[in-house]
Amino acid sequence: MTVIDDRLNAIRGAAPRKPHNARTLAALAANPGCRRRTLMDAAGVNKALIADRLGYGMTVGQMSSIALARGKSFEAQVKAEGGNDLLRLLRLHLDLPTAQAHYHDLNPADDDDRISARLRRSQRALEEAARASDPVGTMFDHPILQLTMNGVRVHIEPDLIAFKFGDRFHIVEIKSFPIVDGVADSGKVAAAAQQAAVYVLAMREMLQTAGLSPELVSHEVILVCPRDFSNQPVAELVDVRKPLASLRRHLTRMESIDTLLPILPPSLTFDLVLDATGQPTRSPDDLAASVAQVSARYSPDCLQSCELAGVCRAEANGTVPVLGRVVREELGGIDSIAEAIALATGGRVPDDSQREAARLLRTAYQMRQQALEAMR
Ligand code: SF4
Known part of the structure; x- marks a missing residue:
């Protein structure tokens, strides 16, 4: 264990580590400038518990138990009998000449199967396949992947299949939202593509670390969904080059934990000080x-993406960032909404850094006044 691991464990406290998944990684990368999330996610802090203790509990991206059960049963159906249904779809989309494919089960062997042991097994299996010249298709069910984020290696446990055919790996994402008449909810497809991009990047990093070409992992992922609200699976190829490029860009902009930790108070911790029954005893004021x-x-x-949103929104109340990224960028140099209003209405003289934003605000304010006059 490194000094950084020790420090992150102390920051998390006694609570169990909250592992990353592709959704949390994609969300983290989408707000690379947030030190709070960067630190809490690197330390494996359960942000939902923190928000709850501070009186701002909210759920983010959680499916109902019915949707969860439906998703699990659809996935089990697609993977049943060594992935028979899946193989049929892969033959359609990848022109597989073979009637069969190997099925490599990388699911946990039992409850004691540690994630580090599963990561090693997954790495071995995927690297061996990458080195093999065997053209036969092989499905790797539920591999553990690893990705470096802000200087920390995080494990990802995707519910997916990596499929190798010829010299290419394809990520297969099984989702339970329907494709109706060939069209799926664009927001859900975009979210699935973002998650798949995390897997593509993690697999590429893994192969590169092993001295293999990252390009062995295709940017075309296979999205498998139910067709027209039935249980019949249908697949579409999704090009994830765009979300992949954006993920890479955000990752390079993220502050490294190595540089963040030294500027934080040494005694900082988000420990909830749980009692024997698992209830938090730390005072909300102290935690805040x-x-x-x-x-x-x-x-x-x-x-949409962070369990601490209620806490941070209350903290940011009255400031320009609550109005959104576009407004924040347009009003660079202006911190509060009250200040923006004062600049717009002429109640305040702008300083040099605010002059351009103030001109825009005054123009917008005058246009609004004229529009209101015209409506009278
Ligand atoms: S809600 Fe707060 S902690 Fe979470 S990403 Fe937004 S600003 Fe950061």
Whole structure:
């Protein structure tokens, strides 16, 4: 265990580590300037518990138990009998000449199967396949992947299949939202593509670390969904080059944990001090003071992707960032909404850094006044 691991464990406290998944990684990368989330995610802090203790509990991206059960049963159906249904779809989309494919089960062997042991097994299996010249298709069910984010290696446990055919790996994502008449919910497809991009990047990183070409992993992922609300699976090829490029860009902009930790108070912790029954005993005021020691970068997008959104929104109340990223960028140099209003209405003289934004605000304010006059 490194010094950084020790420090991150102390920051998390006694609570179990909350592992990353592709959704959390994609969301983290989408707000690379937020130190609060960067730190909490690197330390494996359960942000939902922190928000709950501070009185702002909210659920993010959680499916109902019915949707969850439906998703699991659809996935089990697609993977049944060594992936028979899946193989039929792969033959359609990848022109597989073979009638059969190997099925390599990388699911946990039992409850004690540790994630590090599963990562090693997955790495071995995928690297062996990458080196083999065997043209036969092989499905790797539920491999553990690893990705470096802000200087920390995080494990990802995707519910997916990596399929190797010829010299290419394809990520196969099984989702339970329907494709109706060939069209799926664009937001859900975009979210699936973002998650798949995380897997593509993680697999490429893994192969590269082993001295293999990252290009062995295709940017075309196979999305498998139910057709027309039935249980009949249908597949579409999705090109994830765009989300992949955006993910890479965001990852390079993220502050490294190595540089973040030294500027934080040495005693900082988000430990909830659980009692024997698992109930938090730390006072909300004390916890809030610790949370406030790490700067955040709130935007309304946080409401869709971060469990701390209620906390950060309340903290940012009255500031320009609550109006969204576009407004924040347009009003660079202006911190509060009250200041923006004062500049727009002429109640305040702009300083040099605010002059351009103030001109836009005054123009917008005058146009609004004229429009209101015309409506009278
Ligand atoms: S809600 Fe707060 S902690 Fe989460 S990403 Fe937004 S600003 Fe950062």
